Amino acid sequence: MRTVTSVAFLTLLGATGCEVGVTVDDGVKEGEDPTGDTAGLEEIPGDTDDSGEVSNLGEVSGTVQVELYTTDENGDLYWMDWEEAYGDDFPFGSIFVAAYTLDDETQLMTFHDQYVVRSPDPEGNSYSMQIDPAVAATIRVYAILDYWGDGILAPNEPIGIWPDEVPVVAGAEVTDVDVTIPAPYYEFSSGSGGGGGPDGIGGGGGGDGSDSPYVTISGDALITEEYAGGSCVAILYDSAGAVPYYASSFTPTKTDEGAEGTYSLKVTPNFGTAKLMGAWDANFNGLIDPADEWGSYVDETGSLANPITVGSEDMPGYTLMIPDGSSGSAAALPFVFISGDIGYSPGFDSLGAGATVYVAALKYRPDSDITATDLVNNAYDWDVYSGADFTSASLDYSLIAPANTIVYLWAYLDDDGDGTLNEESDAIGSGGTDSTGRLATGSASHADMHIELATVE
Secondary structure: OOOOOOOHHHHHHOOOOOOOEEEOOOOOOOOOOOOOOOOOOOOOOOOEOOOOOEOOOEEEEEEEEEEEEEEOOOOOEEEOOHHHHHOOOOOOOOEEEEEEEEOOOOOOEEEEEEEEEOOOOOOOEEEEEEEOOOOOOEEEEEEEEOOOOOOEOOOOOOEEEOOOOEEOOOOOEEEOOOEEEEEEOOOOOOOOOOOOOHHHOOOOOOOOOOOOOOEEEEEEEEEOOOOOOOOEEEEEEEOOOOOEEEEEEEOOEEOOOOEEEEEEEEEOOOOEEEEEEEEEOOOOOOOEOOOOEEEEEEOOOOOEOOOEEEOOOOEOOOEEEEOOOOOOOOOOOOEEEEEEEEEEOOOHHHOOOOOEEEEEEEOOOOOOOEEHHHHHHOEEEEEEEEHHHHHOOOEEEEEEEEOOOEEEEEEEEEOOOOOEEOOOOOEEEEOOOOOOOEEEOOOOOEOOOOEEEEEOO
């Protein structure tokens, strides 16, 4: 997988979608990135802390943009023109961008900064985040679209990722970390939303629920950390914890230990197995997002007690504890790894000097006429091999793609290295679960995905 500051190949292709620039202060000489790669550099001002000292935070910036897709009768994804779909309108909610690190063992996310685009522009939106390099030497970046505009970011709402770790350097700005969020086209109408939607995206809840009859779930809500304000919400998720079907806000009262309040949530009778959770907008950004404080239903001993079963009778006395001590939230890991090897029966050592092999996790099913630039622009992540890489019998690869989406896993041999793929002398191969290379990413990584290159007939 590429490192975030390796730009030589992108420059060769003329593709700038994944190229980054770095600006640093006098600690690094002009024209040199601290990681050893070249980039344009200039000094940026440092922030000042309470003592008047320059804090030398690192900065990460770029753009975030929503890209529409539609599906055919087979469920394959195809890019869709925004103007054709919505004109100049942006029918969705805010965009949440976050810088985080991931614990390799526990897979828990630690958030270091976040940025909210309140009124997104279809043409793209700038963001900037600051991180302390003493806390995180590298971070990852992802973005979530509030698809239904309900202020609650569900684990299965559209996300975009930057596929590589981003270096954090004191007094430096890493620019052009541009994130695209693929989102399904939906013909919105008044009153739409509330459970279910295209590609399994849930509608963020029926509020207090206006349908009758209904079942009321209610109880105390305890904030277990120092409370300085901010909205709170009780949420009923499906049994998988992915779709927030119902939500109801409440305002707790500050106490010496934290805060206390009560909630009342009206839901459909006989909903069945569900997860009852609570969240506190602890970062005061107006969204219920993965970086907030999350909790869940606990029993009389304070132990986690989900799931619950919603029948036909009211359910009083269901206590919410926020946070609940589990070190978790509603946040699912935003990406999965796709790894394996690429084979070529004539042997990679038989290839000429100019030959190049590409592998990519593509957003959309590729056309037969494709160039290397097309591949990069259509990829969540990609890798490239040439020269010394061809001494082994197979090529190992590891790619990153968003969780809970569809990707198309393809590899291409560009035999003459001219950047045009799928020519007569070239070879191609697909991974995934069928001949299209289609792979449902789900929430778990995919290993041992073999791709065999075969000459185009």
